[in-house]
Amino acid sequence: MEAGSPLRASLRVALLQVGLSAVALTGFEIALFLDAGSGPVAALVAYSLTGAGFVAAGMVAWWRRPSGRIGALLSLCGTAVLASAAGNVADPVLAVVGTVLAQLPIGVLLHLLLAFPSGRLPDRRSRLLAVAGYVVTLALPIPAYMFGPLPGVPPVLVVADRPDLVSLFARIATVAGFVVVPLCALVLLQRLRAADRPQRRVLAAVSAYGIFTILFLTGSAIVARLTGIDPLTQFVVQMVVLAGVPVAFLGGLLRGGFARTAEIEELGAWLGATEGGRPELRDAVAATLGDPSLELLFWLPREHRWADADGVSALLPDPGGPRAAVEVATATGTVGAIVHDAVLLPDAELVRAAGRVVALAMERDRLTAELLAGRAALRRSRARIVESGDRERRRLARDLHDGLQARLVVLALRAGRLAAGTAPPLAEQAEAVRADAEAAIAELRGLVHGIMPDLLVQRGLPAAAQELADRLPLPSTLSLPGDDRRWPATVETAGWFTLAEGVANAVKHSGARKLWLTVGHTDDVLTVEVRDDGAGGAHLDGGGLRGIADRVEAVGGRLHLDSTPGGGTRLRAELPCVS
Amino acid sequence: MRVVIGEDEALLREGLVLLLQGAGWDVAGVADNAPDLVRLAGEHRPDLVLTDIRMPPEHSEDGLRAAVAIRADRPETAVLVLSQYVHRQYARELLADRPAGVGYLLKQRIADVATFCRDVGIVARGGTVLDPEVVSAMLTRARSDHDALSLLTPRQTDVIALLAQGRTNAGIARRLGISEKAVVQHVSRIYDVLGLAVTGDDHRRVLAVIRYLNP
Numbered sequence: 081m082e083a084g085s086p087l088r089a090s091l092r093v094a095l096l097q098v099g100l101s102a103v104a105l106t107g108f109e110i111a112l113f114l115d116a117g118s119g120p121v122a123a124l125v126a127y128s129l130t131g132a133g134f135v136a137a138g139m140v141a142w143w144r145r146p147s148g149r150i151g152a153l154l155s156l157c158g159t160a161v162l163a164s165a166a167g168n169v170a171d172p173v174l175a176v177v178g179t180v181l182a183q184l185p186i187g188v189l190l191h192l193l194l195a196f197p198s199g200r201l202p203d204r205r206s207r208l209l210a211v212a213g214y215v216v217t218l219a220l221p222i223p224a225y226m227f228g229p230l231p232g233v234p235p236v237l238v239v240a241d242r243p244d245l246v247s248l249f250a251r252i253a254t255v256a257g258f259v260v261v262p263l264c265a266l267v268l269l270q271r272l273r274a275a276d277r278p279q280r281r282v283l284a285a286v287s288a289y290g291i292f293t294i295l296f297l298t299g300s301a302i303v304a305r306l307t308g309i310d311p312l313t314q315f316v317v318q319m320v321v322l323a324g325v326p327v328a329f330l331g332g333l334l335r336g337g338f339a340r341t342a343e344i345e346e347l348g349a350w351l352g353a354t355e356g357g358r359p360e361l362r363d364a365v366a367a368t369l370g371d372p373s374l375e376l377l378f379w380l381p382r383e384h385r386w387a388d389a390d391g392v393s394a395l396l397p398d399p400g401g402p403r404a405a406v407e408v409a410t411a412t413g414t415v416g417a418i419v420h421d422a423v424l425l426p427d428a429e430l431v432r433a434a435g436r437v438v439a440l441a442m443e444r445d446r447l448t449a450e451l452l453a454g455r456a457a458l459r460r461s462r463a464r465i466v467e468s469g470d471r472e473r474r475r476l477a478r479d480l481h482d483g484l485q486a487r488l489v490v491l492a493l494r495a496g497r498l499a500a501g502t503a504p505p506l507a508e509q510a511e512a513v514r515a516d517a518e519a520a521i522a523e524l525r526g527l528v529h530g531i532m533p534d535l536l537v538q539r540g541l542p543a544a545a546q547e548l549a550d551r552l553p554l555p556s557t558l559s560l561p562g563d564d565r566r567w568p569a570t571v572e573t574a575g576w577f578t579l580a581e582g583v584a585n586a587v588k589h590s591g592a593r594k595l596w597l598t599v600g601h602t603d604d605v606l607t608v609e610v611r612d613d614g615a616g617g618a619h620l621d622g623g624g625l626r627g628i629a630d631r632v633e634a635v636g637g638r639l640h641l642d643s644t645p646g647g648g649t650r651l652r653a654e655l656p657c658v659s
Numbered sequence: 660m661r662v663v664i665g666e667d668e669a670l671l672r673e674g675l676v677l678l679l680q681g682a683g684w685d686v687a688g689v690a691d692n693a694p695d696l697v698r699l700a701g702e703h704r705p706d707l708v709l710t711d712i713r714m715p716p717e718h719s720e721d722g723l724r725a726a727v728a729i730r731a732d733r734p735e736t737a738v739l740v741l742s743q744y745v746h747r748q749y750a751r752e753l754l755a756d757r758p759a760g761v762g763y764l765l766k767q768r769i770a771d772v773a774t775f776c777r778d779v780g781i782v783a784r785g786g787t788v789l790d791p792e793v794v795s796a797m798l799t800r801a802r803s804d805h806d807a808l809s810l811l812t813p814r815q816t817d818v819i820a821l822l823a824q825g826r827t828n829a830g831i832a833r834r835l836g837i838s839e840k841a842v843v844q845h846v847s848r849i850y851d852v853l854g855l856a857v858t859g860d861d862h863r864r865v866l867a868v869i870r871y872l873n874p
Contacts, residue, residue, distance in 0.1 A: 478718075481713070481743055482668075485743050486668045486670075486671065487670075488767075489671060489743075489766050489767055489769070489770070490668075490670045490671055490674060492767055492769075492770035493671070493674045493678070493769055493770045494674070495770065496769070496770035496771055496772045497674070497677070497678065497681075497772055499772070500772040500773060514770050514771070517767075517770065518767050518770060521767045522767075525743065525744065529744070534743075534744045534746075535744070535746055535748075537719075538719050538720055539748070543746075543748055546747070546748065547746055547747065547748070547796070549799075549800070549803075550747050550796035550797075550799050550800050551795075551796060551799065552799065553799075555802065555803050556803060557803065
């Protein structure tokens with residue numbers, strides 16, 4: 081995708097030219113310093129190289145995030161450093177340019193820090209502060225070279241010799257600097273404090289070092305004046321601190337401040353890509369806009385709610401919070417929303433543009449989400465039906481046990497006592513009543529066992545499986561889990577009916593000589609299996625097995641049947657147990 | 660001999676009291692729930708505790724747990740447990756600690772008054788009586804574990820089933836309609852096949868068979 085994008089190819093050429101120009105400018109300047117620089121040549125060369133470092137960091141940022149402006153600002157800052165360095169060149173024209181732009185690097189640096197990480201100034205006060213920074217560094221120094229000559233600079237710009245005005249404006253500039261710089265530091269500090277953890281990860285390195293740098297550059301003049309430190313040492317120290325700025329930006333870049341972003345054009349190309357190898361829509365939008373935390377929500381109009389891609393209910397973030405939402409609509413109405421980090425990605429217009437490109441794809445994903453939501457609702461409703469059926473079975477079994485079965489035992493006992501206490505022929509008739517009652521009890525016991533086995537309710541599936549095996553008319557091998565963990569009632573019941581149906585089929589229809597019963601589980605899946613060595617050829621469509629499959633699927637499980645003719649039968653249910 | 664009865668169904672409780680009193684038992688106490696049963700057994704120190712498995716408060720295995728608790732407290736107490744269902748697992752738990760003076764029968768067996776009164780007596784004297792249903796489950800299970808059982812003739816299988824139920828030679832002979840002498844021959848053949856130690860004592864003989872069937 082990257083190689084195929086004409087925009088990216090053009091960006092590469094542009095950046096190459098920026099880089100070449102910066103290299104040429106730096107080399108040219110260094111050559112002039114070496115030839116006839118005014119001042120310590122090594123320090124001047126290092127200063128130029130610092131400017132080149134800014135430009136290099138700017139190119140990296142620009143490449144990684146073409147839609148942001150941080151790359152441009154970093155490069156501008158580097159150019160400003162190179163320009164101000166020209167003030168120390170013997171050539172008169174360059175020296176004048178360097179003098180006029182001498183303090184510009186500080187102004188651009190303030191702008192850069194205030195605009196981090198998006199490259200845009202997010203609010204009115206940061207815009208005001210950025211303008212103030214340019215005024216202090218570009219406008220306020222004007223009197224210094226218009227109303228008096230500067231040492232080592234040709235006096236081409238001097239209009240009058242007014243030392244009073246020079247010193248007045250020098251004072252104003254100092255005071256203004258002492259107001260603007262701490263205010264900037266304060267804004268950055270507040271932003272850092274308001275950021276949440278992932279944002280802070282990105283902001284911390286750059287903002288902290290930036291605050292340190294601007295405070296240091298402003299404060300070092302006073303420190304120098306107070307301590308009498310020599311100007312060269314002061315210059316070197318200032319330069320080292322300044323050179324740290326691009327390093328801090330690259331650090332922020334490595335921590336994710338400039339995740340590589342693509343253009344919206346690329347997003348369009350992605351949408352045209354073949355269905356098979358295409359990553360998820362969300363990933364594509366997140367990569368395009370450079371916000372890894374980005375989410376897509378879908379509007380389900382029938383249910384009047386927002387949902388994620390799986391159909392699970394979700395809420396839009398509150399306006400003004402750390403997350404922002406941009407709604408996406410097609411001609412037929414709202415299809416969804418792009419939820420993004422309000423700080424990493426403050427430009428709603430950019431998000432909206434991406435939304436327009438992906439609206440149709442989102443419409444398709446919305447239908448999927450709607451379908452998934454409907455399916456989840458259906459599954460829940462099936463599970464509820466099975467659950468209520470099971471509850472009914474339990475109640476019925478209990479009522480029969482406590483009511484009818486108990487009454488029949490009383491009846492049998494009365495008949496038995498009558499038989500024991502009287503003479504024939506009455507005793508014989510009483511004995512016959514007792515036998516009938518006992519037969520009825522036995523029949524009822526079988527019926528209740530079929531409705532819901534007592535042992536399954538009392539002791540769980542392994543115990544019930546053991547009892548099932550105990551009563552088999554065929555030899556069997558039973559394998560049970562080592563523990564007696566209990567599972568949700570519907571799961572145990574589904575497992576039980578699978579076993580019972582499998583066993584009944586094997587005994588009745590398969591002609592098997594041996595059975596293997598297995599109950600096992602992992603952390604969250606209960607497995608039951610019935611295997612026989614019979615004739616095979618069983619179908620899931622057969623009445624009994626169809627009912628079992630329905631029951632197993634209703635609790636989210638799967639029923640497998642392997643039954644090739646002549647190859648025995650294996651019935652296996654896998655029942656998930658995480659709600 | 661003294662008996663304490665646990666049964667929550669009033670009509671059955673009454674029936675059991677009359678039945679046992681008619682057979683000459685001294686009914687020392689009746690309880691309609693498991694905690695009361697344990698308490699009465701502690702108070703009256705009966706020779707036998709007769710209880711239903713499903714009883715209040717939980718209506719699950721309360722009676723079974725009460726019987727096990729009573730025997731843990733006074734091992735010489737005989738217990739006869741009744742239930743609408745019989746499970747091999749429950750039998751194994753009842754027989755586990757001290758397999759003497761234990762009975763486990765389907766509830767409906769009380770209707771055959773004469774047999775039931777005799778079974779109560781066997782249990783109270785330290786014998787063992789298991790329901791035919793439990794024994795048949797034991798035999799089925801044992802068949803998967805021991806090939807030796809398949810060497811028995813159908814008649815011998817009948818005999819071992821009755822042995823495991825706690826019947827004496829005379830009882831088995833009466834039930835199968837054969838002579839006691841024939842029973843003795845079958846039993847000794849069964850002992851040979853299963854490799855059990857020969858003993859003349861009915862009770863030990865039963866225990867040996869149960870242990871064999873229900874390891």
